Amino acid sequence: MIELRDVGVTFPGxxxxxxxxxxxxxxxxxxxxxxGPSGSGKxxxxxxxxxxxxxxxxxxxxxxxxxxxDASLWEIRRRVGLVFQNPDDQIxxxxxxxxxxxxxxxLGLDRDEMRSRVETLLPMLGLEQLRDRPPHRLSGGEKxxxxxxxxxxxxxxxxLLDEPTSLLDARGRADLWALLAELRSREExxxxxxxxxxxxxxxxxxxxxxxxxxxxxxxxxxxxxxxxSGADGWGLRPPPAMGLAGALRTAGRPLPEDILxxxxxxxxxxGGTQ
Ligand SMILES: Nc1ncnc2c1ncn2[C@@H]1O[C@H](COP(=O)(O)OP(=O)(O)O)[C@@H](O)[C@H]1O
Ligand SMILES: [Mg+2]
Numbered sequence: 107m108i109e110l111r112d113v114g115v116t117f118p119g120x121x122x123x124x125x126x127x128x129x130x131x132x133x134x135x136x137x138x139x140x141x142g143p144s145g146s147g148k149x150x151x152x153x154x155x156x157x158x159x160x161x162x163x164x165x166x167x168x169x170x171x172x173x174x175x176d177a178s179l180w181e182i183r184r185r186v187g188l189v190f191q192n193p194d195d196q197i198x199x200x201x202x203x204x205x206x207x208x209x210x211x212x213l214g215l216d217r218d219e220m221r222s223r224v225e226t227l228l229p230m231l232g233l234e235q236l237r238d239r240p241p242h243r244l245s246g247g248e249k250x251x252x253x254x255x256x257x258x259x260x261x262x263x264x265x266l267l268d269e270p271t272s273l274l275d276a277r278g279r280a281d282l283w284a285l286l287a288e289l290r291s292r293e294e295x296x297x298x299x300x301x302x303x304x305x306x307x308x309x310x311x312x313x314x315x316x317x318x319x320x321x322x323x324x325x326x327x328x329x330x331x332x333x334x335s336g337a338d339g340w341g342l343r344p345p346p347a348m349g350l351a352g353a354l355r356t357a358g359r360p361l362p363e364d365i366l367x368x369x370x371x372x373x374x375x376x377g378g379t380q
Contacts (some may be wrong), residue, residue, distance in 0.1 A: 108132040108155060110263060110297065112164035115319075116152055123162070124150050126319040134169075134263070135294040139307040139327065142316035143341055148300045149191055151316065152266045152371065155298070156186040184213065187262030189270050191300075193249035194242070202244075202252050203228075203237045209260040223259050230285055231255045246273035254282065258289070262294040271303065281310065304331070304345035308366045315340055328366055347371040 113123040125147045132138055139146050141203070153159035154166045157173040168186055171178035174193040187209075199205035203224060210220045228234045232249045238246060241252050250273045257265065267286075268347065271279040283306055290297060307313050313330045315323035317340060323330060330337050331344045351365040351374070365371050 107134055107167075107169060108298075109167045109188065110151075110154070110161075111166075112207065113161045113166060113307070115154070115159065116162045121357075122319075124319050125161075125316075128164070128316075128321055130321065130324070132298065133297060134296055136312060137297040137310045138289060138299065139277065139310035140298055140300045141302060141307055141313060141340070141342060142322075146316040147319040148316055149268055152268055152298065152300065153187060155266060157182050157262070158188070184346040184369045185263045186261075186266060187256045187257040187260055187264070188266040189253050189268060190273070191268035192248070193273075196239045197249060197257070198254045200240055201238050202233055202241055203358065204257050205241050205252055206259045211257055213260060220259075223261075226258055227255045232281070238240050247275065247278050247347070250274060251278075251282070259292075262295075264298070267297065268297045269300050269302070271301070271306070279303065279306070304340070304343055305347070305367070307342070308345040308347070315342070318351035328364060331366065345348075 113125055113128040114123050114125040128151065140151065142148055142266065150159060154161060154173065155168060157179055160174055166173045168182050171182055173182060188247045199208050206227060207220055210223065224256055228237055231254060233251060233255060233328060235372050236248060241249055244252065250270060254267070254270055258274045271282055285346065289295065289307060299306065301307060307330065308327050310327055312326065313327040314321060315330070322340070323336065329335060329341065331348060337344075345366060347365055347368045347370065351361050352373055355361050361374050365374060
């Protein structure tokens with residue numbers, strides 16, 4: 107369980123708070139999409155959750171541990187894995203393989219376990235051919251996949267992803283999102299995913315929108331993309347499947363009004379032809 111109570115963050119010298127009166131409870135295993143315009147406080151919110159940043163006011167706790175409590179710091183960092191917005195800020199090793207091992211070494215895992223996790227993750231993220239390459243020489247999208255793999259290798263109970271697909275192409279985004287969905291179905295893991303992509307928001311259990319440091323929306327994605335929710339004003343367009351379903355309905359195809367994901371659209375279309 108992750109809890110933020112009346113959280114405010116004001117950076118030194120800033121005229122106004124970057125986060126203001128934020129209250130959020132996120133249950134273990136929940137998948138939350140965190141959206142909002144640039145500068146609305148999304149990255150700051152994630153950094154609060156692994157104690158890289160401490161609240162100026164209010165409190166943040168992870169599984170009952172207060173992030174201000176120095177004695178809990180190691181345990182909080184062990185439980186909360188953060189994939190940085192810019193992979194260059196995260197990557198520290200000289201080869202892709204070593205980058206995946208780095209966090210696991212810090213956790214004190216034994217060699218066999220580390221090797222087995224590396225061998226599973228490299229193909230899952232399409233990194234097998236790159237294992238001996240220096241990560242800083244890879245493309246932005248490749249670096250982003252390395253950064254995700256390195257955090258997944260530690261199997262954090264709470265996984266924080268800060269726009270992890272921003273440098274990937276459409277195919278790479280779909281692959282990564284499918285992988286995350288598969289991992290989620292296998293083990294209970296909280297995922298907080300900062301994203302501006304409506305098709306990614308659509309797959310979450312819950313959508314939280316920040317505007318100027320305040321939570322302005324917190325409900326299932328279906329409600330976010332329903333008419334009159336305000337999503338337009340926050341720069342969030344409906345997911346492609348919703349637009350397609352609308353166009354098909356206009357063309358005379360009877361389809362339910364609440365289609366949000368491609369999977370739902372495909373299912374509805376397949377059902378409709380029988
Ligand atoms: N380390 C920092 N020092 C000063 N201001 C910061 C720092 N980090 C973020 N900010 C400011 O806080 C606000 C929110 O930033 P951020 O959390 O990065 O938003 P987002 O991730 O939604 O783009 C912005 O106005 C940003 O300039
Ligand atoms: Mg950010």
